[in-house]
Amino acid sequence: MMSLRFHIHFLVLFTTLIIPKHCHGHLCLPEGHVALFIFGDSLFDAGNNNYINTTVNYQANFEPYGESFFKYPTGRFSNGRLIPDFIAEFAKLQFITPYLHPGYHQFIDGANFASAAAGALVETRQGLVIDLQTQLSHFKKLERQLRNKLEDAEAKILLSKAVYLISIGSNDYAIPFTTNSSVLQSYSQKEYVDMVIGNLTFVIKYESIFRINIIQGSIENLDLPNLVPLGCLPLARAANPGNTGTCMLELSALAKLHNKALSEVLPKLERQLNGFKYAIADFYTSLSERIDNPSKYGFKESKIACCGSGQYRGINSCGGKRSVVKEYELCKNASEYVFFDPVSLLNPINCYSIGKSKPNGQHKTLFVFGDSLFDPGNNQYLNGSGVEGGAITWPYGETYFKHPTGRLSDGRLVPDFIAQFAKLLILPPYLQPIAHHFTDGANFASAGGGVLAQTHPGTISLPTQLSYFKAVVKSLRQKLGDVEAKKVLMRAVYLFSIGGNDYFSFYSQNLNATQSNRRQYVGMVIGNLTSVLKEIYGLGGRKIAFQNAGPLGCLPAMKASNPQLGILCAKELSALARLHNRDLTNVLENLESKLQGFKYSIFDYYNALGDRVSNPSKYGFKNGKAACCGSGAYRGMNCGGGRNGTEPFEVCSNPSDYVWFDGGHTTERTNLQLAELIWSGAPNITAPYNVKQLFGHA
Template identity: 55%
Template sequence: MMGLRFYLCFLVLFTSLFISTHGLGHLCLPEEHVALFIFGDSLFDAGNNNYINTTTDYQANYEPYGENFFKYSTGRYSDGRIIPDFIAEFAKLPFITPYLHPGYHQYTDGANFASAGAGALAETRQGMVIDLKTQLSYFKNFERLLSEKLDDAEAKTLLSRAVYLINIGSNDYVVPFTRNSSIFQSYSQEEYVDMVIDNLTFVIKEIYEEGGRKFGFLNLAPLGCLPLGRALNSGKTNECKHELTALSKLHNKALSEVLQNLENELNGFRYSIADTYTILSERINNPLKYGFKEGNIACCGIGPYKGINSCGGKRSIKEYELCENASEYVFFDTVHPTEKANQQFAELMWSGTPDIIGPYNLKAFTLPFITPLLYPGYYQYTDGTNFASAGAGALVETNQGFVIELKTQLSYFKNFERLLSKKLDDAEAKTLLSKAVIDLKTQLHYFKKLAKLLRTKLGDEEAKKLLARAFYLISISSNDYFALSTSNSSALQKPTLRKNMWKEICDSKLGTIGLFANCQVIELKTQLSYFKNFERLLSKKLDDAEAKTLLSKVVY
């Protein structure tokens, strides 16, 4: 099937060398292809504002923007690449083209709708930028165009596999402070945040209705601690603008709650949210730890902390100062990170751990299904492979002769490693293998970090209670024990094995592990008697008809 598909795609491509493609509008969508659709503000804008009727206050298509990577200005608010550029690179995609770029772009890779200065609210810099709902309308137009290039089934597949990156909200909160707005006299901070989140939620649901399932978000930075925020706090040396940072915290809390609700409400909805607040705070407060020299002052701008938005001299204020080496700075201008900082953020979004990004990282959204090793067809070696075998255990004797036990799986892995070395050079193969898995000790290390974080967030006592009540699910070795129990084996009589199997689990102070709830096994007949007791209790709480109706609708 795959060979036929390749042949057809090749045939269309080959024919197009000789025949006008006027009648050959359809593209061939590679299998497992993941597109990126990007929405948001200047942190994600790759140049859309170059093509709208606005002022240079909302554009970055002039020096010194872009010069450290592109060697010219592209419209990106950085000295080089921005976060979506790195995400695209990690996903093996080209840079995602701005939707409004007049030239051709590869439709099946996605599109960038972000606009510098935009907010979730239409009123934020209205008429000067592309607000979030307008970005949504552009996406719907793009979707119609995509349907012309692909058949309906392929277009739907592309949209469902795609990752939708969204970063929005900062401008909604910053603008009232930069314009001395009276908005917070009309609305409480909580009410205003709700309006922003409601607009964002509407857009998420609309994208979901169009087929989107995988969403990546950044929560808000500590806005009052950016160079712009500190500059707004004039007269208070080295202090953040706490009112702005308070709005960041309210927004982040509300966003987290909304995404959890959407995950429960929308079938197949999955999301990844990066803790930008923490990521950036750490670099502001400890720049040396992350390879920077300066975390508070911008590379380009003027005034306190170079927090006045004059970088490039094309805006209302013409004077600006530029640092010699942007890579030494966290911020390139008043609010935007340098390329080096953007790369660090993107790496954490792509493959970061749950203390920084969750419940998924973006890499989890873009990996194809991992092929079984013994599958006879072709598979992508660099994505890894699946050695697992149903019924297998850590012991050779577990279901021996009928499954692939763990040591044989290891031998398969070693064969695969040799095959990989033929496909890649030794250095590349070693690099891939070194990054491929998280060993058990590292997982334990992450767990300890999480426990430490819990203690910080909850306090020692609450954290201890949570850890004691927690359920710890460990997936290896169950077949070893079940096989012994079902085969009348005498191995269970060995005291050391019994201790390893049961006592350590039952004596654990951590909580409930695996399938052993408080070390009690409740047989099926006893469970049935419990159900009958419950049924009698239910009849006391409801009348007979209601109880019968409820029980008839229950899924057992």
């Protein structure tokens, strides 16, 4: 009696987002801003059922739901993100929160009205879920709010350009097979399908000015599935009379009837509704193929759910909270399964791979090594690492993720943007205990880590990051075979930002160091770094990208801890960075001349960041010297309460006005600008190749 899902997806083609903005009162919208409005059932419910009076049977706000990405249950029926979360990410929107969430809603970005177990028919689990008609009424209420906040013309433009994403109907078809309903005794199958399609059509036609598109294909084209073979879900197999493991043919037959009816009604809507365009993906066949041939698509199990109980784990007891059964089983690696629970179609990451086979020659792979500038949260999985506090408290993560992720910024870091530019998902921390997709790459960076093993013991030094990479290489060889793994490693880009902590450590311990001492220390750092690069080359790596050392003496934290500096920078520390950068360039040139196929990119982070610090208004910032978050001079200390989380601190009202978010780390806006220079910068700033060009090299 759990929700079976089918997928109809109404989408507006995304308009390219660009920087210029239109402002209306206190609201400013980027040109081409695209909102995302979501309707549906458990496939899309981000947690609305947490806030209604229903039973736990229709909720997923308990473990193990959410374990892979959010690290806590959010109400999503998945181990991680849902399809709308990825759509929002690709559209450069924040995750769209549940409409019923009592917290802040950025409705100009859209809203999520979906409700697990809901149907297109009001009668489907009436009183326990938010049916499609009620979801539409919530949208109408929101529409009035938008018209109040924006001028009518601007609200109309926002709504007409928005994406309307709908996944609903499967629960309507499941009811006759999972309850004592006699509906199919009162209606023929065709009549029942027509009722479902009719209700769905009513919602689509609500506002004919909406430019709605149903799109198919791969995720790069925003393709999304239609109705799936419902009778082949683990829940349906387990409930099938005789329990032989075959699909429930009657239920799948309804799915086929629905798909046929949908394909007939959409051309009629196209003729009736101005601007209406559509295409329908044959997800019925696509998912059937993965169920019948799982190994062909990288799965090991296609009939049994990862989480549940009974035969095929088809009893929806995942989490042990529901009324059916309290005991349940949980697989070790969700990415090996087509189904997460008896009714959840796919792990969302794999769901986004629908329509794609194994990576082809165009697929990009990114491996990241570094320190806090690139650490997406590895340090939170270390035992006893107190370095930099792990960025696990507010306000870290507030701008984009809406919660702390372990990143030392208000939002995304440079590697996150590079991954998005390369059309990859944001790389999770390597140490995060989830099923990783190493064909996309991995991020090994660690806040506080250095090139030298003795720099900040307890963090992940570069030699240890290299050992992690070797483990990934081994995993790729086992999964893909030596030949294919070699291809992945050779076409990958290896992105580095490391060395700053080594120089901070040296500077703090050697205030009276001679120029000879400095040169010797820089030589040791560069020597160790060179050894790592040669090992990566030996393992197959060919394309190396460096963000060189920044103006270390100009950090707000450095000025806060050295009041005698005033507005000046610590010259000796910045001089160490310049020595490092000079020697790094020489080493990479030398490696290119000696190692066949070796190519590299160096981003002049020192001058790019330094110019933003000195001339913030030139780049759209208001403050280049003080941090957004912290205490003391230049807000250079204790953002988030310091290492113990108890120190007082201040937070600015708009991080995008600042170059620095905390005493040593830049804001998401700064990171975006820097990432754009790494990705496609001119030769005077990123040379001899930029990262986009590196990815393009065979």
